[in-house]
Amino acid sequence: MFQMPLTDRFAGLSALLAIILPVFAATVAAQEIAVPPIASDEHSGWSLNQGKGDIAELNGLTWLRVEGDGTESGSNAWLSAPVAMDAGELYALEFRTALSEGSGGGCLVSGTSNFNVDLTDVGPKPEKRRLFFRAAWDLPHQLRFGQWSLKGTARFTGARLYRAVPVYTKADDLILGTGERLVENEYVFAHPMWETNSNDCRPMRQFNAGFNTHRFIFPDGKYLIFEHQLNGRRFTKAAVYVWSTAYNESVLGISWSYDGKVWSETQAVPEGQKISAPLPGLSFPADRIFIRLSGHGPGSIQVTGYRFQAEVDGPPENVLGETVYAGIRALPDGVQAEFDPMAYGSDGSEKMMTLHLSRNGKALSIPLEIRADNDRPFNGRSGQPFEAPAKAGKHKLSITGKGVDAELEYRISPYQDYSGGALLSEKHGIWWASSGWKIPPSRPLPKTKSDAVRLSLAGNEAEAVQVVLCPPQPLRGVRASISDLVGPDNAVLPAAAAEIRQVRYVNITLPTDGLGMPGLWPDPLVPIGPEGIDVAARVNQPFWVLIRAPKGQRPGVYQGTITFSSDGWTGEVPIEARVYGFDLPDRKTCVSAFGFSIGTAFQYQNISDEADKRKVLDMYLKMLSEHHISPYDPAPLDSYEVVWPEVNPAAPPENPENLQVTIRWGRWAQEMRRVLETYHFNSFTVQSHGMGGGTFFGRTEASLLGFPESSPVYQHLFKSYWQQLEQRLREEGWLDYAYIYWFDEPDPKDYEFVSRGFQRLKAAAPGIHRMLTEEIHEELIGGPDIWCPLTPMYREDAARARQVLGEKIWWYVCTGPKAPFATLFIDHPGTEMRVWLWQTWQRNIDGILIWATNYWTSPEAYPDSLQNPYEDPMSWTTGYGTQRGEKKPWGNGDGRFLYPPLAAANGRPEKPVLDPPVPSMRLEMLRDGIEDYEYFVILRDLLNRADSPVPDDQRAAYEALLAVPADVSRNLTDFTFDPAPLEQHRDAVAGAIESIMRRMR
Secondary structure (H helix, E strand, O other): OOEEOOOHHHOOHHHHHOOOOOOOOOEEEOOEEOOOOOOOOOOOOEEEOOOEEEEEEEOOEEEEEEEEEOOHHHOEEEEEOOOOOOOOOEEEEEEEEEEOOOOEOOEEEEEEOOEEEEEOOOOOOOEEEEEEEEOOOOOOOOEEEEEEOOEEEEEEEEEEEEEEEEEOEEEOOEEEOOOEEEEEOEEEEEOOHHHHOOOOOOOEEEEOOEEEOOOEEEEOOOEEEEEEEEOOEOEEEEEEEEEEEEEOOOEEEEEEEOOOOOEOOEEEEOOEEEEEOOOOOOOOOEOEEEEEEEEEOOOEEEEEEEEEEEEEOOOOEEEEOOOEEEEEEEOOOOEEEEEOOEEEOOOOOOEEEOEEEEEOOEEEOOEEEEEEOOOOOEEEEOOOOEEEOOOOEEEEEEEEEOOEEEEEEEEEOHHHOOOOOEEEEOOOOEEEEEOOOOOOOOOOOOOOEOOOEEEEEEEOEEEEEEEEEOOOOOEEEEEEEEOOEEOHHHOEEOHHHEEEEEEEEEEEOOOOOOOOOOEEEEEEEEEOOOOOEEEOOOOOEEEEEEEEEOOOOOOEEEEEEEEEEEOOEEEEEEEEEEEEEEEOOOOOOOEEEEOOOHHHHHHHHOOOOHHHHHHHHHHHHHHHHHOOOOEOOOOOOOOOEEEOOOOEOOEOOOOHHHOOOEEEOHHHHHHHHHHHHHHOOOOEEOOOOOOOEEEOOEEEOOEEOOEEOOOHHHHHHHHHHHHHHHHHHHHHOOOOOEEEOOEEOOOHHHHHHHHHHHHHHHHHOOOOEEEEEOOOOHHHOOOOOEEOOEHHHOOHHHHHHHHHOOOEEEEEOOOOOOOOOOOOOOOOOOOHHHHHHHHHHHOOOOEEEEOOOEOOOOOOOOOOOOOOOOOOOEEEOOOOOOOOOOOOEEEEOOOEOEEOOHHHOOOOOOOOOOOOOEEEHHHHHHHHHHHHHHHHHHHHHHHHOOOOOOOHHHHHHHHHOOOOOOOOEEEOOEEOOOOHHHHHHHHHHHHHHHHHHHHHO
């Protein structure tokens, strides 16, 4: 083992530890810190480090402005004069920022000279931002605002700096912050840098390492010290894991101590992902363990993850830590403030907080006015607990009193929102909830009571609910069944129209972003075998109950019974399904275009026989079709064959127009007819011969048979192929479905190449749709006729202008964006994929695209085996320069809406697995959203009919239902985590459809 000597640069650290804030007593003497005012005076205390920028007046405010040209070398920032900050103190930096119209790319930078947060979700409307951070040791401090690789102008104003206090979670004698959890007797601390974009955490003791957004930076001599301790408990075993990247021959060092004074020899930590760090000599039991990370060498180390994992003594407990930050703007002279750790009420429906004020150690009782989320204020008093909102979403508490001004913002994860659900049987521990809720295993039984499970659906639609078992005693081999549902005049929805699956959990260890959290999250919906499943006592086990109503099903309410049985135990609950008086069409209006790798499915399921391949492929196509998802290529085993002439670029023919291109359609046309008729897909890609291709990361130039695009041979062959393809698509009636997807996410450097390729295709085959995953730019106009931007890059004015000309707008999500946008991640709210379709309708967007549905493994992250997506929910990066053995997170569940069958979970079955794939909750939410979109389409079309029977005095009310309510989605980053508003508005739209259709009879 390589060892680095302990150097003098770390001498004296133990003496400094004494000035760190107490671990538990989050107390400050309040004062706002003086910062240089933003003023146009040249002596204002702000200086621009390079490039273009100024200080200017706009709308009555004075702004720092920076201008970028879209390159890294054009990045710049404003720096303030030195600001007085105390080492180790927690601060809140508040400011407002905005982009000029048309600006994009890169990011804004904000923070201090040692602490930076990149801002990637800023728009033209000024927004207030607040960053929380601790001041580093041994360093001067300057405020810093600017841009990195931005093309356009950004501005900043209203900078305020004040002290803050952390508010932790308390459970009995345990105090835990964000990133900490205790599960039984296993304690884990994972620094929440990705979640909080802050260098702060409860175990932090001292540092001078830099911080940027979600990583610590260690040049030579920089360090970071953690103190791991749990009140009254001892560590009996411990390990440290580090995620790091080394630059320019630097090495990360690690050492340990029991008291923060005497340190072990510093060891080298190899760079890589989740590297087990060496801790020689560390023995147990230990009351507390200090860990020091340090940088050594001429370059720097970037640490993107740190985990301390230990076993502890004492009684087993399950506690998840959380840190909320309170900014203290003002307090009376000599008064100190302290917040008690947050505590939930017994049923989890309320959050209790207490603000303590004291002077010279004596508690003060000061009247307070408390305002939650801008609601009506209520009275409180320092030293007494008060109730705070506990519903999912962001919340703000303003606390004022005589000389007191404090503000506390916090976010309740939808996973901690227990407001959904209704109790069916307290005796058996059975309750139910909408399919849009993600139910933690440990959430308490709901207070609300219900006499039945209820859902509603149209004909030719599927709808699901969750019925949850949380029995007082363990149950073995639980089986679930449903009876026929009997409706009006004894009409029947047969039991065969229903399906019950087990909601299975995956263990999130690395949250996707700040909206996620470590722990067990529901996602796979696995079939229940004849042996049933075991259900632990007082632990939630949801069952996914899906009902499908066939076309023409008589409308009305259908009633039946769901039965759960185990040895000597039976629980029954009634279910009611309301069937609306209309049907949804087979082929949905909203276009979908999703990646799907049948090769990955064959690899995992050990499929090689041709008949088995076709059987398994049909299982996947059926699953996608049931969720209204069209794969890029619905006939992957039957591609048409292009026969090119034999020609040598070294001896090009004199008359290239005599060369013939032959397309052997073979089984392709037959198979495409079958899948389009059977599965009702509404889009598919075509082979992009001669186009070249690529991404922002790299590209392939256009050529055919070795001939470049400038050659007459290329031009003739290119035109011949594309004209034949266009003609065949026209004959089959498929031109509306077909599109080319040949370049992905181009950079500005690629625009000329991409535009030239589209123009070439447009000239040869103008009827074939040309899709591009990029926002609308002037340089690209005239090329694509289907624009597909990433959701945050959608611009309504530009989109409307293209749609007026007959072009289509799709949009997509992938590893980005992340919170606060609606995304595809497992550790995000259950409503997001459904809300995304409401946002799609809201903006008159024609289609949705997602790059993959069964991305189960990364060959870089798992070079020697296949990833088990049930055990590792993270989608790890592949390509884009990723090295073998390197694990870069894309996000939990990115590109993974399907799971392999359980028998093929690890990709190593001994024999072929001829089972269908396993759907996810997120795929179900996509289906529901696409069906909701169709409700809007049906109502719109009924209102637009020339013979519409809607009276003029009722038309406005019906038309108003076509608008997405604000309580469903106000904008792309403010939408409901609660499925109830969607379901209520959907029911209103359905009622309007039924009313109009009755008038038409």
